[in-house]
Amino acid sequence: MSALPAAARALLQEAARALRTGAPAAAERLLARAQALCADAPEVLVLQASLLLHRRQPAHARAVLEAGLARHPGHAALRCEYGNLLNACGEGEAALAAWEAACALDPQLAVAWYNRGRNHQLRGETAAAIATLERACALAPQALPPRVLLADALLHAGRLDDAEREYRAALAVDPACGDAWRGLSNLKTRPLGAADAAALQAQLARRDLPAPDRIAMLFALGRLEEDRGQPRAALDAFTAANALQKRLTPWSAEAFRTYVQQALAATATLPAPVDPRLGEEVIFIVGLPRSGSTLFEQILAAHPQVEGASELPDLGIVLQQESRRRGQPYPQWVAQASAEDWHRLGRDYLARTARWRRRRPRQTDKQPDNWKHAGILRAMLPGATIIETRRDPLETAWSCFKQPFYSQPHFANDMADIALYMQGCAHAMQQWRARDPARIHLHVYEDLLAAPEARIRALLDDCGLPFDPACLAFHRAERSVRTASAAQVRQPLRADTARALAYGSLLQPLLDLLALPWPF
Template sequence: MTPALASSDSDPERLHGLGDAALLFLRQGNRSFDAGDFAAAERCFAQARREAPVHAEPLRLHALALHQLGRAAEAVALLQQAARQRPDDALIQNALGGALGQTGQGEAALAALRRACELDPGLSPAWANLGNALAMAGRTAESEAPLRRALELAPQLESARLLLAEALMMLGRIDESAAQYRELLQQHPHSGQAWWGLANLKSVRLDADDVGRLQALVRRRDLPDAEQLTARFALAKALDDTARHAEAFHAYVDANALARRGFRWDAAGFARWMEHLRATFERSAFVPADVQFGAEAIFVVGLPRSASTLTEQILAAHPQVEGASELGDLGAVIREESRRRARAFPDWVADAGAADWRRLGERYLERTARWRERRPRFTDKAPANWMLTAAIRRMLPGARIVDCRRDPLETCWSCFRQIFWREHEYSYDLGDLAAYWHVYDAAMRHWSAAHPQHVREQVYEALLADPEQQTRELLDFCGLPFDEACLRFHEAERSVRTASAAQVRQPLNRDTARTARYGALLDPLRRALAR
């Protein structure tokens, strides 16, 4: 999201009615907000609210700081209060749309952002936020127009150009996406995010000139952490593209070390939790009343970078299947139930009966209904849903689960070369990656053996060796008739919201293995995976 404007010093109307004390705290808060010290800004804006409890502007500014601190639900409550006082205020509606989006209220967020654009057609951040919200909702084609409108109003608006470049990538317009990233680098040569966006177009190669510019960029000491991180990953990709593999390896190690700051993934704790989850489900018997319930859904799971996007693209080329890409609805339904029961998942599983699981399945299908408006079946390609295989079997006993597998060394190394902005903390350390893979492998082999009619291993290397036979078997597993269009998956017109968006627009490429180029440098990962 493009940040809403915080400062209101230049707009006396917004400050009308505030006393001197409230104004002082607002100005102090604005300075802290502009400096990126959101905790200090929040304290100042909270004090301003105490001085003027019902004034809309302290409410708006306090909400902006809360949003930046990850407290979006609190921000929504304040902004709704502010909107009741000033229903025709574009800045409030823009901020409300951003906060609603963060709390998962997508349709309400779109309504607020559209309202902001209507109220002030010249407010470029609102147009950018509307475009982003549409893209996040899977409506990528619709997002292009508001993003271009934002750039017409503010050609230097970095966030809008980043969003437009990403949207074009998702739509398969790779050359246009690359051009937008290059334009952004002309305007903002120190934008690590633009460099990473360009590098993340997997079919675009960076050259020796790019290497030099990136090496100079990462030496800068004034780059914010996010820009330094993205620039380092882009440099590693550029070194790889120019066949400087030893340098690329060490650049990836440095980039991942920076990404890993601030958190530690607990491999042993994760293994214990997965064993607890498996045992909890095994202890509670379950017989579904309707074994076909949920057959509309096809879950595509596995580790990232294991050809899950390719598998979904093959399925989405079928005339009966809508490719929904990475949906968060399954996890959201589980979290809703955990909040309702005031118990963490999977601790409440033993107390859930057939009616509960049916209710949860119905809730999931309700949340995903729009993906069945044009076609009767749909894919949910969130790789980490492999952890919820047992829950899927109870919620949606008719659903199919496709477990995407690729050579584990290639998979883990590919993950190490990727920035995952959330959820994949294990991916920034080769030892953690190997540990995660072992837990995944054991769990999915267990569930595949327990549910052979509903869980299929889709092996990438087998697909490369015999595309037609593997595609026929995949479609048969999903209960779909064979269709030649699935062999021409790269021609399917749809939004692909993953790092593989450029690759799946091309025919199958058998030359995708990369680890051999790194030789003995990857021996520690090889040994960890072989244990």
């Protein structure tokens, strides 16, 4: 902004700070004053579009940016913001092209490299994400978002030493960076040390700590105390983290009960599919988070015919778009959908995920929440295989309680909600499996530990895959693993991963909740 008048620069900087800290009304007032000084300046248009996107006015933001680009076609920041707009509108390929153009126009624009890297990361293109995020970090070494996202990408690629180095580099810039502490905690094969304990306690003693950072650090402290054999201290830290998160983003147990009842009723009768083989390329892995689903996917992804796509949002997006088109929330419109409607939606999903089948003929989709849609798949993607994963209920519930989830509100912030969610999932999947036994298969984590080769053969058989010995050495598979278990699945099978028993009677309240029948 060096070419702008000093007064305009100051107003724009203050407006950007106001928008970033959640004060859009103040940002709008400051922006109006800046516009009075230099209305057509590209930097003003960039901030104006950011504000409009924040206010969920993408059409207006698009008009502002396209008019600005017509006048300033070579302005990199305008092109970069246009990429943000396209991405918000669901035009991912066009967004990536806009960010690439911004990088070409100004190779020193760190934010354009960061946006490119974030896009590659979300698309599962981990090698490209690492390369572009390294460039962003080199251009802006004090910026935290590219540094943390680079560390995440390195973790997903299995480069654990490099990931730890980048997380700690972020903490060197800001010792209260919650995302960096969250990342270090997700290096589950590497315990935090005494120096980390002192650093966490010092930061948690601050009164000015933002809630998201405090939550992330409490989770990290809980993990640290668990690793050093202090179950009471660990439970206290996890409980404090979850209580604060639940206050910020409450989860509705009643809405969940209603959803399960509606989904089961709506899917009781579905039309015969137009093409019974549609979707046979896809293997859905569903169930509870922390139930071993990443491990089962890693085994399948070691097979030469299967691409491990990790947690894809596409099935939910296709259903959300159909809900908007019909003006009714899912699953209320399910009973009205014809066989042709389901065929169209299935083809939409396959088109959205086609890139995962370019190298290999089949793909996984390991989005645990897709269990909520398992009932419609026999009409929408009748050829698909569905693998439901389960693990010991107490271990699953406890692992959920101590995991910081990005997506909020989340059932895992309260033990009673965890128990309700687990019971609802089991109840619904049991009914859907009875309706579609040829395509929905249950696999249990503890059974895999007890008889690895037999259970891996059974898994491959359920997926219609020939046995391949590479699946026995799944931990050697070179792929991006974009989940909280990224470090763990790089190791051979271990029988010593259970943690809940070490808490003894401290977890009896959770055990009692898990024994309640559905619905409670």
